[in-house]
Amino acid sequence: MLKTTLFIGFIVISYSLFGQCAMKNTVFASGEKATYNVYYNLGFVWFAAAEVVFETKSKIKNNKKAYHFISTGYTLPHYDWIYKVRDTYQAIADSATLSPIWFSRNTSEGNSKVNNSYEFDYAKKLIYSSIEDSESPKFADTLQLKDCVLDVLTAIYYCRNIDFSKLKKNDTVPLKMILDNKITSLFIRYLGKEDVELKDERRYNCVKFSILLVEGSIFSGGEDMIVWVTNDKARVPVQIKAKIMVGSIYANLEKVKGLKWPITAQIPNKTSD
Numbered sequence: 001m002l003k004t005t006l007f008i009g010f011i012v013i014s015y016s017l018f019g020q021c022a023m024k025n026t027v028f029a030s031g032e033k034a035t036y037n038v039y040y041n042l043g044f045v046w047f048a049a050a051e052v053v054f055e056t057k058s059k060i061k062n063n064k065k066a067y068h069f070i071s072t073g074y075t076l077p078h079y080d081w082i083y084k085v086r087d088t089y090q091a092i093a094d095s096a097t098l099s100p101i102w103f104s105r106n107t108s109e110g111n112s113k114v115n116n117s118y119e120f121d122y123a124k125k126l127i128y129s130s131i132e133d134s135e136s137p138k139f140a141d142t143l144q145l146k147d148c149v150l151d152v153l154t155a156i157y158y159c160r161n162i163d164f165s166k167l168k169k170n171d172t173v174p175l176k177m178i179l180d181n182k183i184t185s186l187f188i189r190y191l192g193k194e195d196v197e198l199k200d201e202r203r204y205n206c207v208k209f210s211i212l213l214v215e216g217s218i219f220s221g222g223e224d225m226i227v228w229v230t231n232d233k234a235r236v237p238v239q240i241k242a243k244i245m246v247g248s249i250y251a252n253l254e255k256v257k258g259l260k261w262p263i264t265a266q267i268p269n270k271t272s273d
Contacts, residue, residue, distance in 0.1 A: 022097040027160045027235045030058040030067065031258035034236065038073075039199075039250045050075045050085060052251065056157070056258075058095075061102070065095040069153045085109045091153040098158045103151035103178075118151060118178060131181050141181060149176050149183055160235035164190075164207050187212050195267060196228045196239050198252050203267040204238050205231045233261035 038050035052073040059068040073087040087107040093100050103118045112134050119128040125145045132138035150158060155177060167173070167190040175186045191208040198204075206228035225242040229235050238253040256263075 022099065023158055023161050025067075025095070025098055025157070025161055027233065027260060028056060028157055029258065029260035030056055032056045032256070032260070033258055034256040035254045036251045037199075037254045039252065041248045041250065046250070048076065049079050051254075054156070059092060061092050061094075066092050066101060067095050067098075067157070068092050069157060071153060083110050089153045091151050093154045093157070098154065098161070100149070100151045100154045103153065116181065120145060120149075127178065129178075129181050143178070143181070143183060146183075147176060149178055151178055156237070160229065160237075164231075191226075193231055194228065198239060200252075201269060203269070204228070204263075205265045205267060206238060207231050207235075230263055230265040232263060232265040234259050234263045234265075236263060 032055070034054045036052045036054075037048055038052060039046050040049040050073060053071060055070045057068040057070065059066045069089075069091045071087075071089045073085060073089075075083065075085040085108070087109065088104075089106075090102075090104045091100060092102040099122070100118075100120050102120070105114055105116045107114045114134075115130075115132045115138075117130045121128065122145065127143040127145050127149070129141045129143060130138065131141060155175075169190060169192045171190045172187045173190070175188060177184055177186065189210045189212075191210055194206055194208045196204055196206050196208075207230075209227045211225045211227060225240065227237060228239045229237045236253065236256060236259070240249075240251040242249050
């Protein structure tokens with residue numbers, strides 16, 4: 001659930017604000033790769049526990065140009081004995097509209113293993129799912145594809161293209177996503193713009209949001225997650241903080257390359273005379 005929590009954290013706003021699914025990508029490019037350090041807090045102690053990597057590639061799917069999104073997450077070796085995580089998420093989305101086409105989740109977290117996939121059929125308005133985890137045998141299902149539904153990985157890239165100027169502080173926006181073979185309604189709350197400083201003292205001017213979490217095994221639900229994305233054309237998520245059942249987690253942008261636009265929201269460090 002740690003990786004799933006992090007994914008939800010990157011989702012910053014809903015397409016339903018605009019009443020349509022199609023979104024033209026003007027923010028990212030094929031070849032982008034971003035790496036995040038994930039920290040865990042227990043009491044007054046913060047320690048680096050995991051790393052998450054997001055990559056974007058080009059692909060042909062159903063004879064159409066598409067983006068192939070890939071994300072891997074893993075605990076650092078010296079924490080594997082406590083709670084070992086080895087996660088891979090993949091998604092394919094239409095490059096013209098960013099509509100989800102296919103999604104796969106293959107995760108191993110402690111004693112829990114999940115192997116899920118979804119195929120989106122827009123002609124028939126159906127989602128075909130294949131579900132398997134360590135607590136139940138593999139089964140196939142079919143869900144109704146009503147309105148706009150995003151998978152958790154495509155949503156990250158889709159939402160970076162939103163025009164944030166359409167929101168006012170404390171506006172709430174609904175969001176529909178497919179999670180664990182269920183179409184779930186969430187919402188985000190726009191919290192304005194704010195400067196944020198990372199652990200290595202890099203500072204960014206950011207757009208800030210809180211996100212309604214779905215109750216699960218490591219978090220209790222509610223608006224206990226905050227996301228910061230760069231307030232520029234790149235719209236790169238730089239920091240996420242979330243409360244969980246015991247302590248809290250915090251993700252920091254470590255490095256990014258292959259950007260379509262340079263990050264101009266970084267604030268120069270003050271120098272002493």
